[in-house]
Amino acid sequence: MKNLIQHLAQLAALEISDSEVPKYQAQLTDIFEHMDQIKQLDLAAIAETFRTTEEENVLRDDIVTPSLSQAEALQNASLTHDGFFVVPSVMKDKDAT
């Protein structure tokens, strides 16, 4: 379970310190147990419902309409360069290792 908490935190890109693990472990164990009640229902032949809207395939004509300017789209970014968002590098530099 401790590993599961750390695994979930990693999957969700959340920072959870070692000292916080026991707290989340206890709370999530309680919640998972509560969720387990669903298993009491006979669901084998039941279809899933993903949405309750009546609308289907809502399409529009492919016409360009006014949108945000580049400056507006970038205005909340922590770091920009030449009109682009700057993102942390995901590939390691081949010389760095």
Next chain:
Amino acid sequence: MLLELSIDELAARLRKKEITIEQLVSESIDASLQENEKLNCYISLRNKKDVLKEARQKDLEFSVDKPKLYGIPFSVKDSYVTKELPTTSGSAVLQNYHSPYTATVVKKLQAAGAILIGKNSQDSWGHGGSSENTDFAVVKNPNNLKHIAGGSSGGSAAAVAAHLVSFSIGEDTGGSIRNPASMCGVSGLKVTYGRVSRYGTIAYASSLDTVGPIANSAADLALVLETIAGADPKDSSSSQRPVDTYTKTLTQQISGKKIGLPKQFFGDNYNPEVRASVLAAVEKLRSLGLETVELDMPVLDYAIPIYYMIAASETSSNLARYDGIRFGTGRDKFLPESTRRIMLGTYALSAGYADELYKNGQRARTLLINSYEKAFKNCDVIITPTSPSLAQKFGELLTNPIENMLADLFTVTCNLVGIPSIAIPVGRSKDNLSIGMQIMGKKFAESSILNIAHIYQTTTQ
């Protein structure tokens, strides 16, 4: 106070030139600035000079043919993006976020002439029923400052209850409009999924999120809904159905209508004062000619696990976008309640578990929908309490995640099924805390539940 009056009455006085928009807006901004010190119901308020300037301009342009909301002060939950003020969703993750565009619901209200005063406090990301899960000051209940205002739209309900604005726009994913409306003693409407555009709403759980008003009466809710409902090309989940004239059907005859009472929601496992007040209100409706029928809906016992399975899964996906690159700070700023929900959802969606957990949640949701469809064959509306408890003291829910989840017991099913529900006050406890009742309707039957709520409110006043 002018803001204790109905929107209809304010609109009439403006037309008779007994009051001006400047007077009305001045009362709203002054009261908001003053009471916010005590209630913490706003995260941000507009500059007084700006709103008064807007009010004076509207006085100049006023004519009797303007919409009734023209010049009426309102606020919105901070989950709606606006160009005017920052938008935080109650979280430090969005500290200093300034949206480059405005949500459709706010645009529609502004186009009708309503004047935005400020943005209301909430549980961050809509995660909670107490408005305590926040990086800002915690909202206090105007009826009793030692108690929570409910949540997640706690600031909206408190601002309306304290008469700081005529109405506020909340957001309801599992009860977030109805729960605080109940705890603050005001009226709140959760609409049919898709009835109001969600463009510009910060998403919690996309198959459940709905936009709706909180106000002092069903009549005021009807007026606001008429303005904000309708299809929006920018929200593909918004319904193409024509919008009813909810204000015209408020006074329709209601005798002979059938109220369904699910026995699973009238047991003895929650606050007896709440149950007694709701049953007394049902009795009042019976005296007005409505009939009651008991419903047996066993799947309701599973409402909370089904809701949290789906809501947590969807929120873990929606909140994945907050990476601090295009906007916002970083993921280290999520509070424990949101961290738990993200981890729960990540678990339910993860490889090897998705079929057993998430998909079974969606299958159980189908059972719930079937159960409501069957129930509505025998009744026109379904009545339950809004919240199983009275407004708690601060900290009581925050320290107990399961208790916090169970607070949504009566409200979550409407979101899973997609039906509308109105929460109205029906009494006070011996400690002067508000008690609420909800009236659920069939899909797109907002006119029917507003009608019954209006007749109840006008005959019990």
